[in-house]
Amino acid sequence: MDRAYRHGDDVVKVSSRLDGDRIHVSAGEAARTFSWEELAPGEYLVRENGVQHRCVVARDGDERWIWIDGHVHHLQIASDARPRAAGTAGALNSPMPGQVLKVLVQPGDSVRKNQTLVILEAMKMQYEMMSPRDGTVAAVHAREGTQVPGGVALVTLADEPGAP
Amino acid sequence: MSAKAGKSKSQAAAPAAPAAPAGPAGPTGPAAPAPSPWSTQPPKMFRKVLIANRGEIAIRIQRTLRELGVGAVAVYSEPDARASHVTRADEAYLLGPAEAAQSYLNQDKLIEIATYAGCDAVHPGYGFLSENAAFARRCAGAGLVFIGPPPAAIEAMGSKIGARRIMQKSGVPVVPGSDGASQDLAVIEKAAAAIGFPVLVKASAGGGGKGMRIVERAADFRGAATLARGEAEKAFGDGTLYVEKYLESPRHIEFQVFADAHGNCVHLFERECSIQRRHQKIIEETPSPAMTPDLRARMGEAAVAAALAVDYRGAGTIEFMLDAYGDFYFLEMNTRLQVEHPITEMVTGLDLVRLQLEVAAGAPLPPEALAPVQRGHALECRIYAEDPAHGFLPGSGTVQRIRHPGGPGVRVDGALRDGLEVSIHYDPMLAKVITVGRDRDESWLRMRRALAEFVILGIPTNLTYLQAILETDAYRRGALTTHFLAEHLADWKPEMVPLPDAGWAALALHDLVGGRARAGGAAADASVASPWDTLTGWRHAAENGGR
Numbered sequence: 001m002d003r004a005y006r007h008g009d010d011v012v013k014v015s016s017r018l019d020g021d022r023i024h025v026s027a028g029e030a031a032r033t034f035s036w037e038e039l040a041p042g043e044y045l046v047r048e049n050g051v052q053h054r055c056v057v058a059r060d061g062d063e064r065w066i067w068i069d070g071h072v073h074h075l076q077i078a079s080d081a082r083p084r085a086a087g088t089a090g091a092l093n094s095p096m097p098g099q100v101l102k103v104l105v106q107p108g109d110s111v112r113k114n115q116t117l118v119i120l121e122a123m124k125m126q127y128e129m130m131s132p133r134d135g136t137v138a139a140v141h142a143r144e145g146t147q148v149p150g151g152v153a154l155v156t157l158a159d160e161p162g163a164p
Numbered sequence: 165m166s167a168k169a170g171k172s173k174s175q176a177a178a179p180a181a182p183a184a185p186a187g188p189a190g191p192t193g194p195a196a197p198a199p200s201p202w203s204t205q206p207p208k209m210f211r212k213v214l215i216a217n218r219g220e221i222a223i224r225i226q227r228t229l230r231e232l233g234v235g236a237v238a239v240y241s242e243p244d245a246r247a248s249h250v251t252r253a254d255e256a257y258l259l260g261p262a263e264a265a266q267s268y269l270n271q272d273k274l275i276e277i278a279t280y281a282g283c284d285a286v287h288p289g290y291g292f293l294s295e296n297a298a299f300a301r302r303c304a305g306a307g308l309v310f311i312g313p314p315p316a317a318i319e320a321m322g323s324k325i326g327a328r329r330i331m332q333k334s335g336v337p338v339v340p341g342s343d344g345a346s347q348d349l350a351v352i353e354k355a356a357a358a359i360g361f362p363v364l365v366k367a368s369a370g371g372g373g374k375g376m377r378i379v380e381r382a383a384d385f386r387g388a389a390t391l392a393r394g395e396a397e398k399a400f401g402d403g404t405l406y407v408e409k410y411l412e413s414p415r416h417i418e419f420q421v422f423a424d425a426h427g428n429c430v431h432l433f434e435r436e437c438s439i440q441r442r443h444q445k446i447i448e449e450t451p452s453p454a455m456t457p458d459l460r461a462r463m464g465e466a467a468v469a470a471a472l473a474v475d476y477r478g479a480g481t482i483e484f485m486l487d488a489y490g491d492f493y494f495l496e497m498n499t500r501l502q503v504e505h506p507i508t509e510m511v512t513g514l515d516l517v518r519l520q521l522e523v524a525a526g527a528p529l530p531p532e533a534l535a536p537v538q539r540g541h542a543l544e545c546r547i548y549a550e551d552p553a554h555g556f557l558p559g560s561g562t563v564q565r566i567r568h569p570g571g572p573g574v575r576v577d578g579a580l581r582d583g584l585e586v587s588i589h590y591d592p593m594l595a596k597v598i599t600v601g602r603d604r605d606e607s608w609l610r611m612r613r614a615l616a617e618f619v620i621l622g623i624p625t626n627l628t629y630l631q632a633i634l635e636t637d638a639y640r641r642g643a644l645t646t647h648f649l650a651e652h653l654a655d656w657k658p659e660m661v662p663l664p665d666a667g668w669a670a671l672a673l674h675d676l677v678g679g680r681a682r683a684g685g686a687a688a689d690a691s692v693a694s695p696w697d698t699l700t701g702w703r704h705a706a707e708n709g710g711r
Contacts, residue, residue, distance in 0.1 A: 001672060001675065001676060003672070003675075005607075005671070007663060008660045009660075010382040012663075012668075014668050014671070014672060014678070016668070016669065016672035016673075018672075018673075018676050018677070023666055023669050023672065023673055023676075025668050025669040025672060027663075027665055027668040027708070029665075032665045032669070034665075034666060034669045036669065036670075036673055039675065041678075042674065043567075044300075044670045044673055044674070046348065046666040046669050046670050046673075048666070052665070053664070053666040053670075054620045055623075055667060055670035056565055056567055056621065057565075057671060057673075058564030058565040058621040058622055058671050058680070059564070059675070060562065060564060060622065064405075064671055065565075065621035065622060065675075066621075066663070066667050066670060066671055067567070067619040067621060068663070068664065068667040068670065069660050069664065070615075070616030070617070071628075071669065072619070072620065072621065072625075073630075073661070073663050074624075074626065075663075075671070076194050091322065095554070095555075095557050096557040096558060096559065096560075097560050097588050098558075098588055099588065102203065103374075109275060121591040122557075122558045122560070122588045123558040123560070123588060123589075123590065123591060124399065124556065124590065124591050124592075125372065125374075125442075126391070126394070128391075128396055140246065147588070
């Protein structure tokens with residue numbers, strides 16, 4: 001199996017081949033061979049000679065998590081063509097799921113950089129969503145009292161005059 | 165710890181006139197002669213208790229109830245239907261939709277359920293209705309014992325402004341600040357200017373960092389005060405504000421107090437909670453590295469005096485600021501069990517929930533609480549669902565896989581399980597890891613080990629941040645202040661740890677064979693369905709992996 005994983009800012013290409021109770025892996029560098037055992041669902045013991053690591057793994061769609069040596073790593077399967085940036089350019093996007101508490105602007109309003117446009121609430125804290133730049137509000141997508149997922153446009157600003 | 169330091173005062177007042185114990189009040193019948201508070205009969209205990217809370221604290225309370233053979237009744241909101249505090253209880257009843265006002269704050273419904281289920285008491289936990297005097301009164305009116313202080317004590321301390329006045333009268337020092345008499349923002353702003361910036365704008369009804377803002381400059385005052393008021397109105401239904409001098413490098417040190425209905429009022433030593441992010445405590449410890457036997461005696465005495473000033477009963481916490489010169493100031497009293505109560509339990513060997521139940525049932529505090537001993541050192545780290553790599557934004561989602569730490573000196577109070585949905589509606593605290601050791605160094609070693617052992621996959625957590633705090637020299641030296649994180653970790657970013665080849669092998673394995681048990685391994689289960697499970701068709705149907 002050949003796969004690319006996004007791990008932080010890196011993309012790591014990993015080739016693996018299952019061979020009974022052994023697995024051959026190469027992650028960029030020299031290939032290694034480990035023996036393995038599944039201890040419980042998602043929990044593996046991976047050995048090379050006498051040295052062993054207990055790993056706990058989980059997945060959800062393209063998301064992967066692994067705990068090994070006392071650290072949790074969060075990775076994604078990198079489908080090469082797709083750019084990663086979520087949300088809409090030129091818009092104020094929700095940084096996380098939450099509830100829209102207040103919408104402070106209307107289409108046509110002119111706003112300053114860092115002006116609070118929307119107040120979101122999540123897990124009992126309020127977050128002020130601030131304008132990324134000076135501009136004019138083109139559209140307001142957020143509605144008070146509704147829930148929004150992460151990475152969706154709350155407010156769109158009109159294109160800057162003279163912008164390329 | 166010298167033996168002397170360990171001895172605390174048990175007797176603030178001589179045993180008062182034996183007031184009738186506020187035992188499990190059935191419907192008020194003819195006045196029976198009050199049993200002697202010193203009788204050797206086993207204390208009366210409740211039959212069944214409704215826990216008006218959720219998450220880890222509800223489970224914590226259930227555990228003590230079970231030890232005492234008392235029935236535990238859980239309540240829940242719609243999104244919490246499969247939450248651990250519900251599935252573990254003896255009985256569970258739906259309150260309503262997610263919104264707290266319609267569920268965990270719904271007094272009518274809570275009392276209706278408690279009555280229906282035949283409970284004789286209600287434990288409010290922390291947060292929600294724990295410091296709501298009206299609810300405490302309504303419980304009493306319905307023949308239910310509210311496991312907490314008398315409503316009048318809640319009211320006296322519930323207003324931070326009022327509490328400051330009472331403390332000043334009782335000779336307990338308070339932080340310089342405004343009296344909150346006027347709620348006109350212009351007047352409060354003037355008071356702030358008179359005290360001198362920076363100041364803290366605080367909600368009189370606030371707590372847990374909600375409804376509180378630091379204001380550095382006069383120009384920022386209006387905006388900050390408006391936000392604080394909004395938060396306070398939403399969270400506590402009361403937007404009353406006041407301002408306080410922002411102390412330069414204070415420690416947050418609080419004392420656990422306990423009072424019974426027989427005139428006993430004691431403190432169970434201090435907890436240092438200086439490590440705070442956005443006024444939210446994240447690491448607590450006891451004893452405090454700043455404490456001396458003399459200071460402990462003086463602060464403990466002030467804490468007991470504060471509790472006596474409001475005729476307190478049950479578990480409470482007196483919070484102080486301790487400045488760099490060794491002067492301490494009363495901050496507020498929390499008239500409930502605290503999140504960080506386990507560290508006190510670890511060094512005193514007392515179960516604070518059991519003491520609450522006994523006191524509420526009318527029993528006197530036991531000798532172990534009247535003459536408490538502080539032994540070893542305990543630490544607590546709070547695990548939050550927030551992403552330190554992205555500005556600590558809260559991270560809701562599905563918990564995919566959990567492995568709890570354990571072993572010598574490690575305790576986990578939590579509500580996590582595989583498949584749990586962490587919703588946006590409630591507090592982001594997922595669990596608390598508590599360690600105890602013979603000294604501060606040993607509890608620290610155990611905490612490092614326990615955090616590394618804690619596996620939480622599927623949602624972001626602050627584990628790496630907690631680990632980074634523990635590794636700083638200043639933390640190891642015990643040089644703590646409430647500005648610790650701003651001073652030592654302001655520029656901290658999670659370190660990018662490369663994944664070892666064995667990890668890449670395990671990741672590949674999980675996609676290739678995940679869920680299929682191998683010889684010698686455990687049988688596959690569906691705690692998190694993998695595509696291999698779904699191939700078999702039937703396994704996946706178990707409610708979203710819930711167990």
